[in-house]
Amino acid sequence: MHDAPSPSELIAAVKSFIDDAAAPQLTGHAAFHARVASNVLATLLRELEQRPAAESAEAAGLRAILDTDMNASVDAMNRNLCARIRGGDMDAATPGLFKHLKTTTIAQLSIDQPNYSGLKAALSKPA
Amino acid sequence: MFRAIVAKMGSNDQIERALERWARRNFGDTARMADLKRLSGGASQETWAFEVVDGGATHRLILRRAPGGESVARSSEAITLRTESALLACADMAGVPVPGVLGVFEPGSDVGEAFIMHRIAGETLGRKILRDDAYKAARPVLAKQCGEALAGIHAVERDTLPDLPQSDGADQIKKYETIYRTFDLPRPVFELAFAWLKANKPAPQPPVLVHGDFRLGNLIVDEQGLASVLDWELAHIGDPREDIAWICVNSWRFGQIAHRVGGFGDLDALLGAYAAAGGTRFDPREIDWWETMGSLKWGIMCMIMYEAFRSGGDPSVERAAIGRRVSETEIDLLNLLERAI
Numbered sequence: 001m002h003d004a005p006s007p008s009e010l011i012a013a014v015k016s017f018i019d020d021a022a023a024p025q026l027t028g029h030a031a032f033h034a035r036v037a038s039n040v041l042a043t044l045l046r047e048l049e050q051r052p053a054a055e056s057a058e059a060a061g062l063r064a065i066l067d068t069d070m071n072a073s074v075d076a077m078n079r080n081l082c083a084r085i086r087g088g089d090m091d092a093a094t095p096g097l098f099k100h101l102k103t104t105t106i107a108q109l110s111i112d113q114p115n116y117s118g119l120k121a122a123l124s125k126p127a
Numbered sequence: 128m129f130r131a132i133v134a135k136m137g138s139n140d141q142i143e144r145a146l147e148r149w150a151r152r153n154f155g156d157t158a159r160m161a162d163l164k165r166l167s168g169g170a171s172q173e174t175w176a177f178e179v180v181d182g183g184a185t186h187r188l189i190l191r192r193a194p195g196g197e198s199v200a201r202s203s204e205a206i207t208l209r210t211e212s213a214l215l216a217c218a219d220m221a222g223v224p225v226p227g228v229l230g231v232f233e234p235g236s237d238v239g240e241a242f243i244m245h246r247i248a249g250e251t252l253g254r255k256i257l258r259d260d261a262y263k264a265a266r267p268v269l270a271k272q273c274g275e276a277l278a279g280i281h282a283v284e285r286d287t288l289p290d291l292p293q294s295d296g297a298d299q300i301k302k303y304e305t306i307y308r309t310f311d312l313p314r315p316v317f318e319l320a321f322a323w324l325k326a327n328k329p330a331p332q333p334p335v336l337v338h339g340d341f342r343l344g345n346l347i348v349d350e351q352g353l354a355s356v357l358d359w360e361l362a363h364i365g366d367p368r369e370d371i372a373w374i375c376v377n378s379w380r381f382g383q384i385a386h387r388v389g390g391f392g393d394l395d396a397l398l399g400a401y402a403a404a405g406g407t408r409f410d411p412r413e414i415d416w417w418e419t420m421g422s423l424k425w426g427i428m429c430m431i432m433y434e435a436f437r438s439g440g441d442p443s444v445e446r447a448a449i450g451r452r453v454s455e456t457e458i459d460l461l462n463l464l465e466r467a468i
Binding site: 032033036037039040043078079081082085086088091092093098101102105106108109112113116117118119120121122125 | 318384
């Protein structure tokens, strides 16, 4: 299948339309929602770029902590991890656990809200 | 759609006439009601600004009204407007800066369930308070003033209070864990936070009146500092440390992470003023548990707002986007837990 324009190019085009053409003509609540919509598209652009590598790293981290097989999905492993923390079987002292959660959350936030103050604070203290 | 617009116009008209009658009753036959406008914000209660012109004097006032005039509890623990107006009177008596209440309307009255209070001049937007030059002199004294206001709130005599919900730390863990599990969107960081909160519960404090949402956004600040404490809808009987910690939650520091209290002040300044005003002397470490609870609570509140989108109840892009703010509270929780463990 064709990839010209690519998903990123299409999203960037819509974002430019909102920022440069639509938003300046809006006021009040609609202007606010246009700003939110533009931010959502920026999130999507970061997601397309960063998620594949971040999710592979997350999967590798989960496999190491949970000692599961290669075929388990990230969702299944996260559910498994949640159940084990909830059951008291794992906690912050479990080797690798805290570091994994911090690395994964930093990756998630780098997509979701890269300017958030708590992200900068976390990056200044390596896990 | 058209019917809804007509109904809304009718309701404005009804409010205008009711306020006109109220103005004459309270300020005399020559008093006139002017400049009625609906203010934005306040999801669960309507807020209207208006003026009463009485000869040469202009009274700037606020009408707080149940949506459509009929009491609908936003959730089981949001208090009614009548309770809110009674609380404002209690807080006023205790020396807490709050808008004075001028009139209370019972359900079924010509304006519906509502009350009228003074409109206090100043700013509520967190980013403006933290950055604008107008509040340069206010920022250094704000932590102390917040400590004094909280000491006043927490000292209100229990037997003078209207009926309020009770909620301590254990109740809140239970409540928010139940909500979180209903969504079936498991997040390991939240699991870790719940486990840590349960294992490290602080010894309970004697229960007091808790404001429940004491943070920038709900405080009016003027050039001199704290002018008024608003939004008492989440008031309850609980642990005083909940209020002190909530304004410390990083989500309410608006980017100014170095200043633990609201992005403007230091916790020692707040705790010192709180104790000097008659409150219990708390150690900053006693606030950590409640700040962790606060970040977790805000994360789950963001999930609740996203759920409104996911369930089809509110299809707005804003409700969808807030789901991508939950990770902000996850990093805050990890930063807090890293310090604690």
